Amino acid sequence: MLDDLRTLREAIDGYRAAATAAGLTWPDHAAAGGQPPGLVHRVFDVDRVAGQLVWLHAQGWALERLWPSSGWLMPWPDDAGEALTNLSLSVATPFPWRHQVPLFHFDFILYTFVLAGDREGEIWRYDIDPDSSNTMRAATSLAALFTEWTKGFAAGVLFYADDDKCLHTGEDMGEPFDMIVERAPGLDPAAFPEPITDMSLLRAWQRECGVDMDRIDDPEAYAELRDAIDAAQRSLGL
8 A cells, every 4th residue: 555655754764773773874965855766667567666766866866775685766767677677476466467666675585566557566575586475475564574573573583683784583503584473473474574484374374364375386478477467577578
């Protein structure tokens, strides 16, 4: 869903306060400003981009390591081919695969922002692994995502590491996902950019958020998506 802009700002302010209290240095950048490039509308086949996403990009935080698991906010796409290729694992979503823009990049996981339809504003996640079938929703909105991350500090799930000046999830030993489930049952593990290692929970969460369970493990579905991406690239003259 789309947050009220005030709600989004408050959620990010809360996250920033928790992150800096943990030790992270938050950059003092001037706002970048500006609307998304026209390429965004053409590549993702939408007429408009939500003001909440425009505002987030206008803060000047692109590529800064301010987010869990050393992640960064991806800038507005400037390469149509790469932008579409980044969606090559978005199989079985309950919305058109093309109506989402890559948003956060983590070591092993990509988060996207849904741009249109009744799922507009939702955050979806995909493991960056061609053998993965872990399509699922990370959060119902940007504010919900930042709120969950903020709660992660108080729960001891997120911590700052002085050696690389970044935020990390879990601990040095063991699976971060297991730690979240065991030690912080009040958190939504899907919001945190770590692999979901419990397949029974994963499948239950996928069904709950509308993933097409008949297609998620179907090799033909992935082949069809690759063909659709190729067709979209050709239509853009790539």
